[in-house]
Amino acid sequence: MSLRSRLSRLLQKQGHSVLKKSVHSVAVIGAPFSKGQKRRGVEHGPAAIREAGLLKRLSNLGCRVNDMGDLSFTPVTNDELYNNLVVNPRSVGLANQELAEAVSRAVSSGHRCLTVGGDHSLAIGSISGHVRHCPDLCVIWVDAHADINTPLTTLSGSLHGQPVSFLLRELQDKVPSLPGFSWIKPCLSSPDIVYIGLRDVDPAEHFILKNYDILNFSMRDIDRLGIQKVMEQTFEQLISKKQRPIHLSFDIDAFDPSLAPATGTPVVGGLTYREGMYITEEIHNTGLLSALDLVEVNPLLATSEEEVKATAGLAVDVIASSFGQKREGQHDGYDHLPTPSSPDESDSEECVRI
Ligand SMILES: [Mn+2]
Numbered sequence: 001m002s003l004r005s006r007l008s009r010l011l012q013k014q015g016h017s018v019l020k021k022s023v024h025s026v027a028v029i030g031a032p033f034s035k036g037q038k039r040r041g042v043e044h045g046p047a048a049i050r051e052a053g054l055l056k057r058l059s060n061l062g063c064r065v066n067d068m069g070d071l072s073f074t075p076v077t078n079d080e081l082y083n084n085l086v087v088n089p090r091s092v093g094l095a096n097q098e099l100a101e102a103v104s105r106a107v108s109s110g111h112r113c114l115t116v117g118g119d120h121s122l123a124i125g126s127i128s129g130h131v132r133h134c135p136d137l138c139v140i141w142v143d144a145h146a147d148i149n150t151p152l153t154t155l156s157g158s159l160h161g162q163p164v165s166f167l168l169r170e171l172q173d174k175v176p177s178l179p180g181f182s183w184i185k186p187c188l189s190s191p192d193i194v195y196i197g198l199r200d201v202d203p204a205e206h207f208i209l210k211n212y213d214i215l216n217f218s219m220r221d222i223d224r225l226g227i228q229k230v231m232e233q234t235f236e237q238l239i240s241k242k243q244r245p246i247h248l249s250f251d252i253d254a255f256d257p258s259l260a261p262a263t264g265t266p267v268v269g270g271l272t273y274r275e276g277m278y279i280t281e282e283i284h285n286t287g288l289l290s291a292l293d294l295v296e297v298n299p300l301l302a303t304s305e306e307e308v309k310a311t312a313g314l315a316v317d318v319i320a321s322s323f324g325q326k327r328e329g330q331h332d333g334y335d336h337l338p339t340p341s342s343p344d345e346s347d348s349e350e351c352v353r354i
Contacts, residue, residue, distance in 0.1 A: 024062055026063045026064070026111060029070075029106065030046030032118060033071075033073055033099075033121070034118070035092055035159075036088070036120065036158060037264055039300075044298070052313045058319070066111055071095075076091045083152075085154065086151045091180070092180065093182075094180055096122065097125065100129035101129065103115060103125065107130055107132075112290055113290070114319060116295075117296065118295055119160040120295045120296055122163075122295060123163045123167075127187065128167070131187040137290065137291075142276075144197060145161060145198070145265065146195060146201050146208075147251075149161050150165040150175050153204035164188075168193075169188065190212040190214045191213075194216065197218075197271050200267045217234070222275065235286065239288060244288065248293070248322060249293045250292065250295070252314065253266055253270070254276070256268070256269065256272065257270065259273055259311075261311060262310075263311065276318060277327060280318055284322055284324050292322050294315050297315050
């Protein structure tokens with residue numbers, strides 16, 4: 001093999017390495033979308049999270065922020081129910097197709113990609129877009145819910161409770177083709193996803209998690225093992241054999257409603273602030289985080305302005321921690337301590353001042 005072709009193979013190899021990705025560059029995509037569920041307001045999530053200081057927090061961390069603004073999704077008229085139950089299939093399908101394009105563009109330009117929702121149906125587009133450039137990615141899904149109903153098992157008819165079913169290869173013979181969904185290619189296998197924080201799982205979802213052997217840590221598991229063991233076992237499952245890009249899909253309802261009240265489907269007994277920060281710090285420390293979704297902040301469901309600020313502020317903390325904020329502090333750019341000036345120097349300084 002010629003030196004040149006060997007060199008180009010080496011460069012190609014390095015180009016594919018997730019670790020070579022520019023660590024400090026983050027693309028921010030606002031996704032003001034709410035049609036994956038039935039309550040008004042989650043489309044204001046991106047604005048609330050921006051107002052809580054998102055961009056400044058990221059740039060203070062040393063991230064080069066590439067703000068791509070908010071997507072404006074193409075409206076769909078006459079979006080009739082599928083099967084008399086599933087709501088807005090065409091709108092959800094098209095919005096996710098548009099999001100997938102944006103995420104794919106961001107990731108292929110070398111950015112890590114932050115998608116700010118919006119409801120959790122957006123993970124369909126976000127993961128589908130991410131996987132185009134990172135075909136071996138894995139997913140950590142932090143949520144009170146498993147969001148893995150199929151259109152045939154859903155009780156609510158809302159697509160934000162079903163995104164994982166469209167992505168999982170093993171479930172494809174159980175998932176009907178919905179109008180607007182024909183572009184979606186299932187891209188995950190059950191060993192590629194781990195759940196953390198579950199505490200409201202429907203019977204069909206429980207069957208899927210058990211039957212397809214999907215690793216999941218409920219709040220009870222977190223009580224039993226502690227969050228440190230949970231993260232150890234998560235990484236053991238996903239990245240111990242092979243380093244690969246991580247897609248973190250974080251639903252704010254994973255937190256206890258006392259911390260995140262402004263969300264559509266709160267469930268008591270959720271993550272503490274410290275557990276949430278530990279999860280995201282550990283994911284940052286792998287160096288493999290490649291895309292993050294932060295979803296389901298709904299400012300209209302708060303009972304006060306304080307509740308909006310608390311929930312959106314928590315979302316910003318999750319994002320900042322995922323991109324490198326450390327509770328123990330850090331001293332990047334600080335490599336020496338000031339020394340007290342000698343008596344001579346202070347004399348001369350005084351002379352100058354006089
Ligand atoms: Mn969710």
